[in-house]
Amino acid sequence: QITLKESGPTLVKPTQTLTLTCTFSGFSLSTSGVGVGWIRQPPGKALEWLALIYWNDDKRYSPSLKSRLTITKDTSKNQVVLTMTNMDPVDTATYYCAHSPPLPGYDHHDAFDIWGQGTMVTVSS
Amino acid sequence: DIQMTQSPSTLSASVGDRVTITCRASQSISSWLAWYQQKPGKAPKLLIYKASSLESGVPSRFSGSGSGTEFTLTISSLQPDDFATYYCQQYNSFPLTFGGGTKVEIK
Numbered sequence: 542q543i544t545l546k547e548s549g550p551t552l553v554k555p556t557q558t559l560t561l562t563c564t565f566s567g568f569s570l571s572t573s574g575v576g577v578g579w580i581r582q583p584p585g586k587a588l589e590w591l592a593l594i595y596w597n598d599d600k601r602y603s604p605s606l607k608s609r610l611t612i613t614k615d616t617s618k619n620q621v622v623l624t625m626t627n628m629d630p631v632d633t634a635t636y637y638c639a640h641s642p643p644l645p646g647y648d649h650h651d652a653f654d655i656w657g658q659g660t661m662v663t664v665s666s
Numbered sequence: 667d668i669q670m671t672q673s674p675s676t677l678s679a680s681v682g683d684r685v686t687i688t689c690r691a692s693q694s695i696s697s698w699l700a701w702y703q704q705k706p707g708k709a710p711k712l713l714i715y716k717a718s719s720l721e722s723g724v725p726s727r728f729s730g731s732g733s734g735t736e737f738t739l740t741i742s743s744l745q746p747d748d749f750a751t752y753y754c755q756q757y758n759s760f761p762l763t764f765g766g767g768t769k770v771e772i773k
Binding site: 578587588589590593601602603604605637639644650651652653654655656657658659 | 698709712753755757763767
């Protein structure tokens with residue numbers, strides 16, 4: 542059974558750096574084709590994809606946020622970490638991490654079949 | 667970026683109704699489209715991937731179709747558990763993008 546859980550601060554001040562950790566079980570991020578992504582959702586708004594890291598350490602970022610984001614993985618700890626610098630009140634959102642399964646015949650899939658419960662982050666002074 | 671446009675944004679329906687939600691891509695995405703269901707305060711749940719493949723464990727009343735730029739999610743007979751917000755997501759190219767959502771409400 543695959544599970545993911547996000548952890549990190551619930552409140553950050555403007556200009557601070559946010560560090561979120563996704564701790565997962567039930568799969569290995571060293572398995573070919575597997576990825577873990579981060580997606581956020583401001584209150585009452587739609588989903589926004591942020592970043593994705595693959596089993597081979599390939600990384601993808603949202604171009605609009607690329608300068609502020611870093612995604613890393615620790616395969617031995619079954620964790621993926623997302624850092625976002627220079628936080629602003631508009632970054633207030635629920636942040637989700639999610640599992641991207643392999644798809645036979647393809648290098649990677651990029652849909653998300655299992656999501657964490659999400660963690661609400663408020664940016665306010 | 668590929669823009670994903672869902673319609674309608676809100677849909678009022680009754681239990682037993684057949685419901686169709688449309689998602690249009692600003693350029694061709696082949697069949698690289700997923701549909702998710704989200705209930706208030708919960709994480710999204712994958713329903714359909716690769717435009718028409720039903721995720722394991724998802725009821726067969728859900729179906730997806732389309733390719734290129736136009737896609738539909740159909741619920742053949744709406745059940746009480748189906749009142750939720752539905753999102754499409756393209757994964758043909760980066761950045762991955764989601765539609766604005768369709769809220770299915772009780773009529």
